[in-house]
Amino acid sequence: MDSIKPLKTASIHQVPKDGSSLPLMEAFYTIQGEGANTGCAAYFIRLGGCDVGCHWCDVKESWDAELHPLTQVEEIVRTAEQFPGKAVVVTGGEPLLYNLNPLTSLLQEQGIQTFIETSGAYPLSGYWDWVCLSPKKFKAPDASVYPFADELKVIIFNKSDFAWAEEHAAKVGLKTRLYLQPEWSKAEQLMPQIVDYVKNNPKWRVSLQTHKYMDIP
Ligand SMILES: C[S@@+](CC[C@H](N)C(=O)[O-])C[C@H]1O[C@@H](n2cnc3c(N)ncnc32)[C@H](O)[C@@H]1O
Ligand SMILES: Nc1nc2[nH]cc(C(=O)O)c2c(=O)[nH]1
Numbered sequence: 715m716d717s718i719k720p721l722k723t724a725s726i727h728q729v730p731k732d733g734s735s736l737p738l739m740e741a742f743y744t745i746q747g748e749g750a751n752t753g754c755a756a757y758f759i760r761l762g763g764c765d766v767g768c769h770w771c772d773v774k775e776s777w778d779a780e781l782h783p784l785t786q787v788e789e790i791v792r793t794a795e796q797f798p799g800k801a802v803v804v805t806g807g808e809p810l811l812y813n814l815n816p817l818t819s820l821l822q823e824q825g826i827q828t829f830i831e832t833s834g835a836y837p838l839s840g841y842w843d844w845v846c847l848s849p850k851k852f853k854a855p856d857a858s859v860y861p862f863a864d865e866l867k868v869i870i871f872n873k874s875d876f877a878w879a880e881e882h883a884a885k886v887g888l889k890t891r892l893y894l895q896p897e898w899s900k901a902e903q904l905m906p907q908i909v910d911y912v913k914n915n916p917k918w919r920v921s922l923q924t925h926k927y928m929d930i931p
């Protein structure tokens with residue numbers, strides 16, 4: 715009897731540089747829960763691999779790329795096409811570890827809008843309809859990413875993060891929409907401070923992880 719072939723996996727460094735296949739952790743059709751596109755139906759493509767190391771990361775299972783099978787981008791796009799919502803959110807892990815040009819050009823050829831969730835720790839690749847930059851203290855964004863940010867989404871974990879958020883707001887363009895999002899485990903405790911901050915600094919908006927309140931992926 716044939717034995718079951720293990721799926722091929724690779725470390726971050728062994729993923730093909732041409733972007734023809736990517737370590738796919740999971741993909742699911744849901745509602746964008748966060749930021750400017752909150753409430754929109756979207757297909758999420760979660761790539762494995764991240765070396766940023768946020769201690770409060772809500773998807774630590776994504777960090778080790780080797781746990782997630784290398785998947786041809788054609789196959790990823792073929793599945794994305796099946797859903798009525800014509801927007802894809804590429805997230806991770808840190809998606810900018812990889813060459814995202816083939817994935818995003820194929821998606822756009824199919825009339826699918828491309829959104830990315832990134833820490834900006836690496837230069838941008840890919841063709842994007844919406845870039846959400848969420849900077850991290852643990853590995854600063856590459857300076858080249860700020861001009862591409864349609865949205866800056868700063869996670870608030872403690873009081874000092876408001877001043878830190880302003881440092882990043884000073885680096886994005888005038889058209890970039892600014893969001894403060896409470897770290898999930900601290901959301902209840904931080905909410906009064908976030909509400910006060912936005913009332914006093916109205917260039918910012920509040921972003922909540924609404925999918926967690928809706929109990930959807
Ligand atoms: C899991 S990350 C993956 C994409 C990319 N690595 C990044 O950090 O932007 C997706 C989004 O979730 C946010 N996030 C992760 N853990 C969170 C938490 N515990 N509370 C609130 N937001 C969180 C990140 O800041 C990011 O905006
Ligand atoms: N519904 C939903 N919205 C999201 N927005 C960003 C997410 C992410 O993990 O990148 C996410 C997620 O995991 N689920």
Ligand code: SF4
Pocket residue numbers: 764765766767768771772773774776806807808833850
């Ligand atoms: S950069 Fe994103 S995926 Fe990586 S640890 Fe931080 S929140 Fe998690």
Ligand SMILES: [Mg+2]
Pocket residue numbers: 772773
């Ligand atoms: Mg998430």
